[in-house]
Amino acid sequence: MALDLLSDALTCPVFEEATFRTELEAQIANLKEEDDEILDYGFRKLRERFFGEHPFAIASDGRLADLEQLTREDVVAHFERLVTAPNIVLSVSGDFDRSHLEPRLKSLLESGVPTTPFAVDETAAYAGPEEAVDIVEPMDREQAVVLQAYPDVGIKDERYVVGEMLNELFSGMSSRLFERVREDKGMAYYVGSSRIIGLQSSMFVFYAGTHPSQAAEVVTEIDAEIARVIAGEVTEDELARCRTR
Numbered sequence: 455m456a457l458d459l460l461s462d463a464l465t466c467p468v469f470e471e472a473t474f475r476t477e478l479e480a481q482i483a484n485l486k487e488e489d490d491e492i493l494d495y496g497f498r499k500l501r502e503r504f505f506g507e508h509p510f511a512i513a514s515d516g517r518l519a520d521l522e523q524l525t526r527e528d529v530v531a532h533f534e535r536l537v538t539a540p541n542i543v544l545s546v547s548g549d550f551d552r553s554h555l556e557p558r559l560k561s562l563l564e565s566g567v568p569t570t571p572f573a574v575d576e577t578a579a580y581a582g583p584e585e586a587v588d589i590v591e592p593m594d595r596e597q598a599v600v601l602q603a604y605p606d607v608g609i610k611d612e613r614y615v616v617g618e619m620l621n622e623l624f625s626g627m628s629s630r631l632f633e634r635v636r637e638d639k640g641m642a643y644y645v646g647s648s649r650i651i652g653l654q655s656s657m658f659v660f661y662a663g664t665h666p667s668q669a670a671e672v673v674t675e676i677d678a679e680i681a682r683v684i685a686g687e688v689t690e691d692e693l694a695r696c697r698t699r
Contacts (some may be wrong), residue, residue, distance in 0.1 A: 457558060460544075464537060465566045474526045482521050493663065496599040499591050501650065504603050504657055508580045510650060539563045541572035579654035581605060597643070598666040602676055606649060606656035617658060621647050622696040623688065624660065624679065630692070631660075631679045641668045641675070 488494035498513065505511035512520075544559050582605030607613050624631050624647035635645045645662040662672045682688075 500601045539569045598669045600662045603659040606658040608654040
């Protein structure tokens, strides 16, 4: 039954207008809801400022202005471009008979799905903004969100795994940054780091939720932790924790 449903979805999707409208309205509502969340709103604004005209300025759930113009025909055209046999990976898990299932999957990909080559539009590498800037985005909130971003390598770069270790080093309740800013000084509700990842380039970002009066001091603490890591003062215990995670 699962394979029949999957086959229908891949080979003869209907894209009913009513269903399309339901999903579209839900996505628009979700974006509007995120704009009420100060951290989500801050990340959206950061992406726009940091990436500028680069495609990464837009998150995967899109922008309101674009979604409000989206049509069913746009979705159909995108589906037809994406869903070709060379661009599909079928995964199966559970208690199944490989000898029974494999021929059916092979038949689906060889005859049921178009075999036209998939044209890859690789997003160009991004070196980051031309200059460092400080931007304040006013919001009617009693809380402030600090976001501090840097250019990062993409997943094709051999240093990518170093970025993963750094992300772990700066994140979590056992990180030095959390212990100092949140536990020792009580300056933030939350603090850590994250990455927006691409093939060729990415963005590494520190974030913290704090009171507006303490925002500048939180930035100072983030800078101090960056300087500590650059100076090579990361301990073996910290690295062990990151490796384990």
